[in-house]
Amino acid sequence: MKKEILKKDKNFLWHPFTQSKVSSDPIVIVSAKDEKLFDIDGKEYIDLISSWWTNIHGHCRTQLIESTYKQAKKFEQVLFAGFTHEPATVLAEKLVKLLPKNLSRVFYSDNGSTSVEIAMKVAIQYWFNKGKKKNKFVALSGGYHGDTFGAMSVGFSSGYYDPFKNVINKSTFLSFPGDWIGNNQLEKDETNSLNEAYKIISKQKDEIAAVILEPLVQGAGGMKICRKEFLSKIVEMFKESGIIVIFDEVMTGFGRTGKMFASNYISVHPDIMCLAKSLTGGFMPLAATIFSEEIHQEFVADDMKRTFLHGHTFTANPIACSAAIASLELFELEGTLDKIKSISDIHKECLKVLSNVQDISKIRMLGSIAAFDYNKISSSYGSIESERLKKKFLENGLLLRPIGNTIYLMPPYCIDKKILYKSYEKLIEIL
Numbered sequence: 186m187k188k189e190i191l192k193k194d195k196n197f198l199w200h201p202f203t204q205s206k207v208s209s210d211p212i213v214i215v216s217a218k219d220e221k222l223f224d225i226d227g228k229e230y231i232d233l234i235s236s237w238w239t240n241i242h243g244h245c246r247t248q249l250i251e252s253t254y255k256q257a258k259k260f261e262q263v264l265f266a267g268f269t270h271e272p273a274t275v276l277a278e279k280l281v282k283l284l285p286k287n288l289s290r291v292f293y294s295d296n297g298s299t300s301v302e303i304a305m306k307v308a309i310q311y312w313f314n315k316g317k318k319k320n321k322f323v324a325l326s327g328g329y330h331g332d333t334f335g336a337m338s339v340g341f342s343s344g345y346y347d348p349f350k351n352v353i354n355k356s357t358f359l360s361f362p363g364d365w366i367g368n369n370q371l372e373k374d375e376t377n378s379l380n381e382a383y384k385i386i387s388k389q390k391d392e393i394a395a396v397i398l399e400p401l402v403q404g405a406g407g408m409k410i411c412r413k414e415f416l417s418k419i420v421e422m423f424k425e426s427g428i429i430v431i432f433d434e435v436m437t438g439f440g441r442t443g444k445m446f447a448s449n450y451i452s453v454h455p456d457i458m459c460l461a462k463s464l465t466g467g468f469m470p471l472a473a474t475i476f477s478e479e480i481h482q483e484f485v486a487d488d489m490k491r492t493f494l495h496g497h498t499f500t501a502n503p504i505a506c507s508a509a510i511a512s513l514e515l516f517e518l519e520g521t522l523d524k525i526k527s528i529s530d531i532h533k534e535c536l537k538v539l540s541n542v543q544d545i546s547k548i549r550m551l552g553s554i555a556a557f558d559y560n561k562i563s564s565s566y567g568s569i570e571s572e573r574l575k576k577k578f579l580e581n582g583l584l585l586r587p588i589g590n591t592i593y594l595m596p597p598y599c600i601d602k603k604i605l606y607k608s609y610e611k612l613i614e615i616l
Contacts, residue, residue, distance in 0.1 A: 187213055187225045204567060209576060217244035220600040222584065230584045231608050235597045238404070238436055240467030242515050243599035249468045252511035256504045265293065265500040272506035279513050280473060283445055285454035290481040292474045292493075293501040297435035297461035298331030300472035301397070304431045304457045305335045307480065307493060308395040311429065314483045314491050323385060323396040323423075325378075326358040329405035330397060330433050339397050343406045344566065357385055357393075359419075363409045365547040366540070375415045382419055386426045395429035395457070400447035401551060404436035408556035408593040410549045417451040424453060429480070431457040435472075439463045440516070440525050440598065443552030456480060466512035469505035524598045528553045531602060532594070535609040542616050556593035559616060564589040574615075581611050 190213050200211065213225040220243055222230040235241060242249070256272060263270065277291040292307075294300055305322065312319040324330070324339040331337070337346045338353040346353070359381045362374035386393070400416055403409040423430050432455035437447040441463070444450060448458065457480065461472035484493050499505075515521060532555040536548050544560040562570035571587045578585045585592060592612075596605060 190225070202567070207569075208572070212579065219243040219245075220597050220604060228582070230579065230582050231596075231600075231604060232584045233594045233596050233608055234584060234586060235463070235595055236467060236584075237462070238441070238595055239462045239465075240597050241439055241441075241463040242466045242512065242519075242521075243597040244467070246466065246515070246599075248511045248515055248518075249466050249508050252507045253468060253504050256507035259503075261504055262499065262502055264498075266496060270501070270503050270506075272503045272510060273501040276506045276509050276513075277473075279510065280460070280475065283513075284458060284475055285448055287454050287456070287477045287479075288458055288475045289478050290476040292476065293506075294472045294474065294497050295470045295499050295502075296331075296472050297433075297459065298333040298336045299497060300435060300459040300461050300474045301330045301336040301339075301431075301433055302333045303474040303495060304397070304433075304459050305339070305395070306495060307457065307474070307476065307484075308429045308431065310493060311480050311483050312394055314486075317391075319392055319394040320354075321389060321392045321394060322354075322356045323382075323393055323428075324356055324358055325361045325398055325403070327361050327406040327409060328397075328399050328403050328433075330399070331435075340406075345405075357389070359385070361403065361406075361409055362411055362415055363547070363549075364412050365410070365549040368547075371412070375412070375418075378415070379418055379422065382422050386422065386428070390426050390428070393428050395431050396423045397431040397433055399433045400437055400455075401442055401450060402437050402447065402554060405588065407588050407591045408549070408554060410551055410554075410556075413450040417453055420451065420453045420455070424456075429457065430455045431459065433459045435459055435461045439512075440521055441552055441554060441595065443522070443525055443529060445516075445522070464512070465505055465508040466515070468508040468512075469502065470499070471502065471505035471509055521598050525553050527602065528596065528598065528600065528605065531605050531609075535606070535613075538609070539613060539616075542613060545616070553598065554593065554595050556591055559587070559590050559592050562587070562590045577615055578612075581615060583608055583611060585612070 191210050214222050215225050216223045222232050281289050309320050322339050326342045328340055329343040330340040339356050342358045360378045362378050420430055434446055438460050456477045458475045465471045532550045545557050547558040549556050566589050
């Protein structure tokens with residue numbers, strides 16, 4: 186069976202973020218439970234990155250299984266133009282109650298890239314509907330917002346998109362003032378970034394449609410963390426200039442930073458928020474872009490040309506919405522934010538031990554996210570050293586995927602404390 190699966194995989198599949206010529210055979214997963222994955226040979230892996238940050242409650246949670254099964258018996262899909270259904274309305278209401286008070290209109294799609302694409306398109310059309318041509322974007326250097334063309338344009342500085350540099354729109358990037366233990370020039374870095382923002386706004390205010398930020402933590406850009414004080418200042422600066430502020434909380438949303446959303450750390454609110462990944466607890470593809478009513482009203486008119494003519498086949502899929510509702514209910518039922526606090530305490534304790542390991546630098550953490558740089562390997566994404574280290578982790582039953590020379594842990598909230606401690610012990614031994 187294993188040979189047959191791998192043969193078909195090799196003959197027919199194209200894996201993401203993978204160089205097939207040099208990569209090892211993929212691991213055939215046959216089952217999963219909570220923080221564990223099991224391959225076809227019976228080997229166990231601790232999913233320390235929640236399967237690309239999606240399975241926040243762990244794998245195969247009964248509540249999520251039952252909610253999707255129950256909805257699937259009623260109906261599985263209906264177009265969302267001219268129709269609606271209870272799962273979509275219930276989920277939207279729950280999200281709006283959790284989000285900053287100014288965000289009240291939910292537009293569904295199916296993944297993080299499309300969520301960002303929708304936010305960018307709405308930002309441009311918002312100004313178009315008001316009779317203004319404002320179509321430029323500002324972002325923080327190193328940020329990553331997805332792989333569609335609009336999302337690539339505001340994440341270009343992440344280094345993933347060189348083949349497309351001549352065909353994407355050019356955005357303006359501000360330097361990112363990364364916070365880590367021992368960064369003695371953090372305040373200087375923050376001041377420089379704020380000064381850059383001031384100059385850009387002064388020169389291009391009438392051309393900038395929006396600024397887009399991953400609040401507090403840049404995910405695929407290397408788990409870089411900034412201070413909430415800096416985030417607050419940069420958001421205030423753009424909002425005071427009348428520029429739309431977009432928060433990309435595709436990765437940071439749903440408890441990852443220790444609060445339900447990273448935006449909860451500051452008092453000034455974005456105008457648009459993008460959600461995906463862990464929205465359904467990893468069960469189904471679903472995304473949501475949430476807008477202020479002020480933005481939504483610019484699209485409400487008798488003239489069809491003012492309509493936001495955008496949609497996806499599986500927009501507001503009822504099974505996915507049902508999974509998302511069950512995921513949000515688990516937060517209340519299980520006191521999930523308290524679980525995250527326990528994970529954070531373990532991170533803090535173990536990172537202190539890790540700080541004594543040679544060639545480790547830039548230790549940082551926030552909520553359930555812990556990260557550090559390992560200077561023995563190349564900082565280039567997918568380097569030979571990085572791939573070897575990833576393979577070594579897997580051999581020891583740890584699912585970890587270094588981003589360049591950054592190693593990070595983002596375990597599901599259900600992870601057993603003893604297992605997390607043991608994982609750190611193995612990690613330290615390997616390094």
